[in-house]
Amino acid sequence: MKPIRSLCLALTCAGTAVAASAEEAQVAVAANFTAPMKEIIAGFEQQTGHEVRASYGSTGKLYAQIKNGAPFHALLAADQQRPQLLEDEGVAVPGSRFTYAIGTLVLWSADPDFVDSEGEVLKRGAFEKLSLANPKLAPYGEASIQTLEALGLKEAIEPKLVMGENIAQAYQFVHTGNAKVGFVALSQVMTGGKITKGSGWIVPGDMHAPIRQDAVILESGKDNAAINDLFAYLQSDKAHEIIHAFGYETE
Amino acid sequence: MFLSDTDIEAILLTLRLAAVTTVILFFVGTPIAWWLSRTRSRWKGPVGAVVAMPLVLPPSVLGFYLLVTLGPNGPVGQLTQALGIGLLPFTFWGLVVGSVFYSLPFMVQPVQNAFEAVGERPLEAAATLRASPLDSFFTVALPLALPGFITAGILSFAHTVGEFGVVLMIGGNIPGVTRVASVQIYDYVEALEYGDAHRLAAVLLTFSFLVLLALYSWRPNPKKI
Numbered sequence: 001m002k003p004i005r006s007l008c009l010a011l012t013c014a015g016t017a018v019a020a021s022a023e024e025a026q027v028a029v030a031a032n033f034t035a036p037m038k039e040i041i042a043g044f045e046q047q048t049g050h051e052v053r054a055s056y057g058s059t060g061k062l063y064a065q066i067k068n069g070a071p072f073h074a075l076l077a078a079d080q081q082r083p084q085l086l087e088d089e090g091v092a093v094p095g096s097r098f099t100y101a102i103g104t105l106v107l108w109s110a111d112p113d114f115v116d117s118e119g120e121v122l123k124r125g126a127f128e129k130l131s132l133a134n135p136k137l138a139p140y141g142e143a144s145i146q147t148l149e150a151l152g153l154k155e156a157i158e159p160k161l162v163m164g165e166n167i168a169q170a171y172q173f174v175h176t177g178n179a180k181v182g183f184v185a186l187s188q189v190m191t192g193g194k195i196t197k198g199s200g201w202i203v204p205g206d207m208h209a210p211i212r213q214d215a216v217i218l219e220s221g222k223d224n225a226a227i228n229d230l231f232a233y234l235q236s237d238k239a240h241e242i243i244h245a246f247g248y249e250t251e
Numbered sequence: 252m253f254l255s256d257t258d259i260e261a262i263l264l265t266l267r268l269a270a271v272t273t274v275i276l277f278f279v280g281t282p283i284a285w286w287l288s289r290t291r292s293r294w295k296g297p298v299g300a301v302v303a304m305p306l307v308l309p310p311s312v313l314g315f316y317l318l319v320t321l322g323p324n325g326p327v328g329q330l331t332q333a334l335g336i337g338l339l340p341f342t343f344w345g346l347v348v349g350s351v352f353y354s355l356p357f358m359v360q361p362v363q364n365a366f367e368a369v370g371e372r373p374l375e376a377a378a379t380l381r382a383s384p385l386d387s388f389f390t391v392a393l394p395l396a397l398p399g400f401i402t403a404g405i406l407s408f409a410h411t412v413g414e415f416g417v418v419l420m421i422g423g424n425i426p427g428v429t430r431v432a433s434v435q436i437y438d439y440v441e442a443l444e445y446g447d448a449h450r451l452a453a454v455l456l457t458f459s460f461l462v463l464l465a466l467y468s469w470r471p472n473p474k475k476i
Contacts (some may be wrong), residue, residue, distance in 0.1 A: 011252045018303030085443075129341060134424060137441045164440070172315075173423065177323040177475030178340040 004046060022049040022183075025226035028062040029054045029214065030078035032140070032185050032215070033101065034169050036246040037076070044233045050226035061136055066091060066218065071223025076213070078166075079155050080140045081162070083216035084158035094216035100234050101248040102231055103211035105143045108200040110177055119201035120155055121181065129180030131162045131173035140167040143208035144183035150207040174198075186247030193245060258451050260427050261435040268343070268431060269411040272350040273358075276407050277400070279351060280358030280422050285388070287359070288366035302359050305352060310416025314374040317349050341423035346431075349417040365399020366392060403468065409462045412455070 021161045029037050034056045055062070059078040066072055066086065075092070077083045080099070086092035107122065109115045121127075133141035141163070148154040164170035167185050174182035186202060189195050190194075215234065221227040233239055240250050254262070275377055287299055305313060320417055321339045322328045339345035369392055377387035393400075415433040422429035424438070439448035 049333060058441060060443060063443065064440060082443075097298075128338075129423075131423070134438065134441075136438065145367075162425060165424070165437070169419075172318070172420075173340075176318050176325075178318060178338060179423075 001084075011039070011145045022051065023224055023226040024051045024053070025073045025221065025224055025230060026055070026132060027074045027076060027230070028066065028070070028072040029056050029076045030059050030062070031056050032078055032187065033213065034074055034101070035187065036101075036242050036248070039242045040234065040239050043238060044230060045151040047233070048226070048229050050229060052226065052230060058137070064078070070220055072233070073227045074215060075215045075225050076215040078103075078213055080212050080214045083193055083214040089199075092216040092218050093222050096231065097214050098231075099212045099217045099251050101243050101250060103140060103143075103213060104205075104247050104249065105140060105147065105183055105203040105208060105211065105215070106186045106189060106200045107147075107181060107203060108171075108174060108195075108197070108198055109181040109188050109248045110175055110198040112197075112199050115201050117201060119151075119203070121201075122151060122157070125153075125156065125160075127180035128160060129162050129179035130157055130160050131170045131179035133163060133167040133170045133183070134165055135162045138166050139193045139213075140170070140177075140183065140185055141210045143211050146199075146208035147183070147203050190247040227230070252452060255447070257426065257430075258361070258432075258435060258447075261430055261432045261451075262454065264343075264427060264429075265412055265431040265433075268346055268350060269408045271347050272354060273404055273408045275347065275351055276354060276358040279402065280355060280403065280407075281363060281400075283355075284359045284362035285366055285392075288363045303356050305354070306356050309419060310353065310414070313353060314417040314420025317417065321345060321348070321421065330469050340421045341425060341429060343428055345421055346418055346429055349353070350411045350414055353414055353417050354407045354410045357410045358403045361399045361403040361406065362396065365396035365402075368399075369395045405462060405466050409459060412443065413459065424475045 037054055037056075039056060045051060053157070055072070057065075059075075059082050062072075062075060062077070067089075068077060074082060075086065083097050084090045087097055089092055095192060107115055107119055109121075114123050132144040135141035135145045138190060145154065145160075148157055164173055167188070170182050171184040171188045173179040174184060183203075186195075186200075189197060189200055215231065217227055217231060243250055262329060283302060287295060287302075318340055319325050320327045323338060324334065331337065331339055339348055373391050374387050376440070377391045378384075382390065399404070414431070414434065415437065418429065418431050418434055419437070420433070422434065424430050424434060432451060436448050436455070439445070439451065447469050
């Protein structure tokens with residue numbers, strides 16, 4: 001009994017000691033940013049002693065949850081529209097919004113010899129299905145359609161399109177080979193700064209509007225030290241290094 | 252108009268999917284239910300468990316396995332390609348295959364219960380009157396188990412209408428082909444078009460309530476069996 005009691009006491013003391021300097025934050029994060037966010041949080045927690053709990057999901061769902069009282073302190077969205085909307089609606093802290101990452105679109109196939117470095121494969125059209133994220137819901141999907149339009153191939157390829165609800169599903173369709181080729185996020189097929197599986201064509205940035213992902217602090221997180229520190233950390237060189245390694249750009 | 256054209260297209264597609272699935276399930280589910288209700292094999296437990304799996308598995312898991320199995324590198328995908336059918340994901344028939352798995356327990360279990368309730372005696376009686384097993388199955392067991400079939404049909408149909416996860420995983424959201432009502436609602440919610448989502452959701456809600464109301468109001472008297 002005694003050792004247990006002293007252990008409990010020690011834990012309680014430790015708990016209060018940390019709580020004095022560190023806080024806890026709960027953030028909602030767009031699914032496409034899951035992998036880099038996990039690394040960023042690990043580094044951030046180690047450096048500051050704060051604790052961050054992240055929920056990953058589609059921006060549309062996270063938005064609906066926030067509007068209906070979900071206990072998040074901040075949103076890292078997949079687009080600019082939803083953070084802007086939250087700001088306009090008075091749910092987010094004005095002036096806290098910034099672009100934490102800019103996504104890169106890539107035409108990708110699980111077949112290592114399928115996609116050439118110029119994306120000529122699209123013109124040849126030797127595939128039955130091309131997967132992309134739903135352009136109505138996901139900025140990556142919108143950029144995919146813009147790319148097809150820029151190439152003048154939208155009408156020709158339209159009957160072959162299959163849509164994932166988000167970029168993760170678009171990737172899944174190509175990864176399993178059910179779609180021979182698809183538009184995915186570079187972050188999904190890149191490790192250590194280059195495409196390491198299948199074959200891909202990095203779509204030139206001038207073929208579509210930039211895929212800017214904005215973050216915003218919500219009113220509930222206004223006075224949360226952990227959130228304010230996290231937002232500063234997201235803009236640090238350390239975080240940028242991680243973000244770039246996953247195929248995103250930053251401002 | 253209350254609903255847009257794309258909504259109506261999605262609803263008609265949903266009803267078609269549910270109807271085709273239910274018809275196929277009558278043919279697939281009945282032999283399984285019959286076997287489960289009669290067998291003393293040690294395989295009864297495992298087969299019953301497999302049939303019930305979709306009740307507990309998240310549809311996302313089922314959908315993902317279907318995507319992999321039906322895909323070009325999966326066993327079923329290679330078979331369908333070899334047979335010249337092509338790949339099933341992103342097609343209406345792909346959804347039918349997924350739905351048959353997904354709704355299988357809703358067909359098998361009520362029918363199995365009904366067969367078990369019929370018991371051995373009517374069939375033994377038929378046998379003494381020189382009815383062949385096949386004959387007694389169609390003229391004795393099937394009519395006696397009819398209430399179970401009606402319940403199973405309604406549940407399978409309704410459950411397929413409410414299907415979402417599996418369709419999302421293997422459908423690819425193609426209008427008129429794989430974009431069913433539940434997926435359409437999901438898209439509305441994701442796009443923050445809550446008004447459209449409410450309208451279509453209200454239709455589904457009303458439909459589900461009426462189907463279940465019919466099912467629970469209509470009570471066959473078990474003593475008549």
